[in-house]
Amino acid sequence: MAAAPKHDVFQAIADPTRRQLLKLLGEQEMPVTVISGHFPMSRTAVSKHLRVLAEAGLVKERKVGRETRYQLEARPLQQLKEWLGYYERFWENKVSMLKHYVESDGTDTKQGLRPEG
Amino acid sequence: MAAAPKHDVFQAIADPTRRQLLKLLGEQEMPVTVISGHFPMSRTAVSKHLRVLAEAGLVKERKVGRETRYQLEARPLQQLKEWLGYYERFWENKVSMLKHYVESDGTDTKQGLRPEG
DNA sequence: TTGACACGAAACCATTTGGTGTCGTAAAAT
DNA sequence: ATTTTACGACACCAAATGGTTTCGTGTCAA
Numbered sequence: 001m002a003a004a005p006k007h008d009v010f011q012a013i014a015d016p017t018r019r020q021l022l023k024l025l026g027e028q029e030m031p032v033t034v035i036s037g038h039f040p041m042s043r044t045a046v047s048k049h050l051r052v053l054a055e056a057g058l059v060k061e062r063k064v065g066r067e068t069r070y071q072l073e074a075r076p077l078q079q080l081k082e083w084l085g086y087y088e089r090f091w092e093n094k095v096s097m098l099k100h101y102v103e104s105d106g107t108d109t110k111q112g113l114r115p116e117g
Numbered sequence: 118m119a120a121a122p123k124h125d126v127f128q129a130i131a132d133p134t135r136r137q138l139l140k141l142l143g144e145q146e147m148p149v150t151v152i153s154g155h156f157p158m159s160r161t162a163v164s165k166h167l168r169v170l171a172e173a174g175l176v177k178e179r180k181v182g183r184e185t186r187y188q189l190e191a192r193p194l195q196q197l198k199e200w201l202g203y204y205e206r207f208w209e210n211k212v213s214m215l216k217h218y219v220e221s222d223g224t225d226t227k228q229g230l231r232p233e234g
Numbered sequence: 235t236t237g238a239c240a241c242g243a244a245a246c247c248a249t250t251t252g253g254t255g256t257c258g259t260a261a262a263a264t
Numbered sequence: 265a266t267t268t269t270a271c272g273a274c275a276c277c278a279a280a281t282g283g284t285t286t287c288g289t290g291t292c293a294a
Contacts, residue, residue, distance in 0.1 A: 014131035015282085019200075026207060033240065045283055047242070066240050066291040074207035081205075083136075084198055090143060090191035132252085150270060162253055164272070169251095183261040183270050 009076050012056035017041075018049050022072055025059055031067035126193050129173035134158075135166050139189055142176055148184035 013019055017039065024030070024038055036046040050070055053059040057076040062069045130136055134156065141147070141155055153163035167187055170176045174193040179186045 010131045010133075010136070014127045016127075017282090019127070022204070026204070031240075032242095041282085042284065043241080044243095044285080048282075051242095068241065072204075072207060074204045077201060077204050078208060080197070081201055084194060084201065087139070087143070087189075087191045087194050088198075090189060091195060134252090148270075149272095158252085159254065160271080161255080161273095165252075168272095185271065 007052045007055040009056050009058065009079050012053055012058055013080070015049065015052075017046075018053055021046070021049055021053060022058060025070055026072040026074070029062070029069045029071040031064075031069045033067070035070065124169050124172040126173050126175065126196050129170055129175055130197070132166065132169075134163075135170055138163075138166055138170060139175060142187055143189040143191070146179070146186045146188040148181075148186050150184070152187065 036043040039046050059070045060073045153160040156163055176187045177190045
């Protein structure tokens, strides 16, 4: 029985702490202790987040002596981009249709589309 | 005014059922009973997922008689696209990885970068 | 050799999540 | 007028999640 229930990318990025981790690890490879220094929680907690990210393929680990260094591995985010691609047409359509109609920030007072007037 | 939404977009799309919901509701506006007919769970469960999506702004509800019709509202997904945009350079641009290698002191490994990549 | 450090594993806890079923009520249908 | 339908509001439950502390082990330093 192979381990099927890995974490997927969608789950992995759902947590704000993990998104911060990705950003941090994009800058540079870092060991756990240094990483956890950036967060208001225990090293163990950060470590568990890192595991989730690793299971989703979003970070890679490298053992160097007694430390484990982590670094961003962005490629799995392409899944997300692909998923998003499907929905782009929905807001592109809306925008072009509403362009002449709503020029505000999206806090529309009317719902739906009416002809002028 | 607008209270901080309890669920954000990242959380909302983390669940596979909710992603299916988005896809379904992109096709067409639908009432709850019809929607839940597409899922192997109770209407109440689907309704709760719809609420999460609504809190994230990803669906809009419209009361029509005794039914509540839901439809995709894709615009908040732009946040996701924007977030993703930051990471595109990591897979589009191998040069950035080279840059990181060069900027580090380079004494930490002998196997850091291989030709061809 | 002894001690400090880095880290994962494990046990534990509170809260959230994803699901269930029941019930009340407004709207439609008969 | 009565019944059926659509739905949200609840109350409830098991499992997952996000956090903690403690402990064991491998690695580096004195």
